[in-house]
Amino acid sequence: MSPKAEDRKPAPIVITGISGNLGGLLTRRLHTRHPIIGIDRRPFEGKPKDVVHHRIDVRRRKAEDIFRANRVGALVHLGLVHQPSRSGRAHRDQNVLGTMKLLEYCARYGVRKVVLLSSAYAYGAQPTNPNFLSEDAPLAADLNTPEMRALIEWDMYAQSFFWKHPHIETVILRPVHVVGKNVRNAPSNYLRLTHPPTLLGFDPMIQLLHEEDLLQAIALALEPGKRGVFNVVGPGEVPLSRALRELGRTPVPIPHFLAAPVLRQMWRLGLSAFFPGDLPHLKYQCMVDGSRARAELGFHPEHTLRETIRAIL
Amino acid sequence: MFEEATDRLCEFLKGMADPAVVARLDRVDAKLNEFGVDPFGFDPELAKTIIPAMVFLYRHYFRVQCQGLENVPTGRVMLICNHSGQLPIDAMMICSAMVLEAEPPRIVRSMVENWVPTLPFVSHLFARWGQIVGTRENCLRLLASDQPILAFPEGVRGINKTFGERYQLQEFGLGFMRLALQARAPIVPLAMVGAEEQTISVYNARGLAKLLGLPNLPITPLTPLVGPLALLPLPTRYRLYVGKPMEFTGNPDDEDSVIAEKVKRVSQTIHRMLHDGLRARKHWFW
Numbered sequence: 001m002s003p004k005a006e007d008r009k010p011a012p013i014v015i016t017g018i019s020g021n022l023g024g025l026l027t028r029r030l031h032t033r034h035p036i037i038g039i040d041r042r043p044f045e046g047k048p049k050d051v052v053h054h055r056i057d058v059r060r061r062k063a064e065d066i067f068r069a070n071r072v073g074a075l076v077h078l079g080l081v082h083q084p085s086r087s088g089r090a091h092r093d094q095n096v097l098g099t100m101k102l103l104e105y106c107a108r109y110g111v112r113k114v115v116l117l118s119s120a121y122a123y124g125a126q127p128t129n130p131n132f133l134s135e136d137a138p139l140a141a142d143l144n145t146p147e148m149r150a151l152i153e154w155d156m157y158a159q160s161f162f163w164k165h166p167h168i169e170t171v172i173l174r175p176v177h178v179v180g181k182n183v184r185n186a187p188s189n190y191l192r193l194t195h196p197p198t199l200l201g202f203d204p205m206i207q208l209l210h211e212e213d214l215l216q217a218i219a220l221a222l223e224p225g226k227r228g229v230f231n232v233v234g235p236g237e238v239p240l241s242r243a244l245r246e247l248g249r250t251p252v253p254i255p256h257f258l259a260a261p262v263l264r265q266m267w268r269l270g271l272s273a274f275f276p277g278d279l280p281h282l283k284y285q286c287m288v289d290g291s292r293a294r295a296e297l298g299f300h301p302e303h304t305l306r307e308t309i310r311a312i313l
Numbered sequence: 314m315f316e317e318a319t320d321r322l323c324e325f326l327k328g329m330a331d332p333a334v335v336a337r338l339d340r341v342d343a344k345l346n347e348f349g350v351d352p353f354g355f356d357p358e359l360a361k362t363i364i365p366a367m368v369f370l371y372r373h374y375f376r377v378q379c380q381g382l383e384n385v386p387t388g389r390v391m392l393i394c395n396h397s398g399q400l401p402i403d404a405m406m407i408c409s410a411m412v413l414e415a416e417p418p419r420i421v422r423s424m425v426e427n428w429v430p431t432l433p434f435v436s437h438l439f440a441r442w443g444q445i446v447g448t449r450e451n452c453l454r455l456l457a458s459d460q461p462i463l464a465f466p467e468g469v470r471g472i473n474k475t476f477g478e479r480y481q482l483q484e485f486g487l488g489f490m491r492l493a494l495q496a497r498a499p500i501v502p503l504a505m506v507g508a509e510e511q512t513i514s515v516y517n518a519r520g521l522a523k524l525l526g527l528p529n530l531p532i533t534p535l536t537p538l539v540g541p542l543a544l545l546p547l548p549t550r551y552r553l554y555v556g557k558p559m560e561f562t563g564n565p566d567d568e569d570s571v572i573a574e575k576v577k578r579v580s581q582t583i584h585r586m587l588h589d590g591l592r593a594r595k596h597w598f599w
Binding site: 133199204205237241 | 315346348352354356427428430431437440446449450
């Protein structure tokens, strides 16, 4: 093969966390145009035939071999593990150390594009928040929970990588609560409860993002020339109570001074599916400004607010 | 069950509302989404529940007399007022004046203290009624979308004054001027006469307030007799004077001394309007 033909062949994209719901959807969206290499310890159900999947931990030596052996064009890192019940230490090791390794391979083997999926969770729900946080707002999520600490450390590390390697187009996406039919994250699970706990006298505004709109944002981030940190916001803002009503839920309002101890005990005993670390999100708002993604990535959510809320059904 | 009860309460309050005022609120230009709220959480339907209380306080209790409301320009504007009365009823009456008397009716966004979101019920009701936490970002964003902002540059220093300090303007913060310069928003000076006398505070129990987690705890001559009820305002007559818009130009990042010069022109105007108003007033209550 002549070098010219080699150039024309699209470079493979490595997707971590490919076996997850989002990884599967992204793969099906991209695999007809790019060769896809997946890294995930979990089995990949419904894997397209042309996709190569390595069932390994990203921290293993073999993960580096993937970068060495292939002329990887881009990394899409979806491999952030959100599992609040895991031990804090293992959670951090998996997420932060795993990402450090991956980014090290990218720098060493000349990957030109890195897309990292962070979360608007990192800003934290606080009474002093302006209604719309920009990308420059401090990442001030509740540092008492190891998951939030790990997320912030992770996002900060991603940002330092962005500055240290100007020749790599690094994109950090901070989507608001992602919801979807098969999405199993905390906000989706919360909205699926028949009797979701709410805080008596508190009704914060929330923002939701349809998983398919998130895919669009990732696809836009992969385009050449795009770099930076972007909040990704869905079609609008809605009071939490209105979203629950749209879904036909019957909220159980708890006085806020009782909520933390009660929900913590219930979580510990396995009686409640609500992670008490997410309590500030039922009390204060954590909304972000998505204008940068609109202007620079050309991102426009395709689903309406009502469709987005109903996406969890 | 809880939801049904609140729904029924809302319907009841809306039913009590003066239809003419409801019609005015419906004319307010707001960017509502399919759930009837604007991006900042303003909800005209829920705002209607406060109309009965607002109309009662404005027309019958404080019998607000408003002069010069036609001076408020359309588009972005910052309303700057003296602050008084221990409870922020002056803010509520200014917002009411803009709904009840301004043409066209407008929703004024007042910049509230950032402990408001920590208070149950108050937190989201304030937001649904169009009030907002007073951060720089919020203010600039609202001005950019041509909304009227209400701010009290004296802050708690103004509202907590004791009776002996009434109508003495406290030091103005500089933040509002920087925001006005940055957003190129005209400033309309307001003077509120009458709110000072609604609560006769003789002493500020700051230490006790801190213990109770309150911003301040005014003690009035009636406190020993009726306790917290002494904070209920007396039915003094409110007189609201609206001045001519003031335009300022300059660099919003100028030195404090340069900004303070401009702020002084606003505070002097308000001072003059206050004292003209006081001279014209014959009696506290009518």
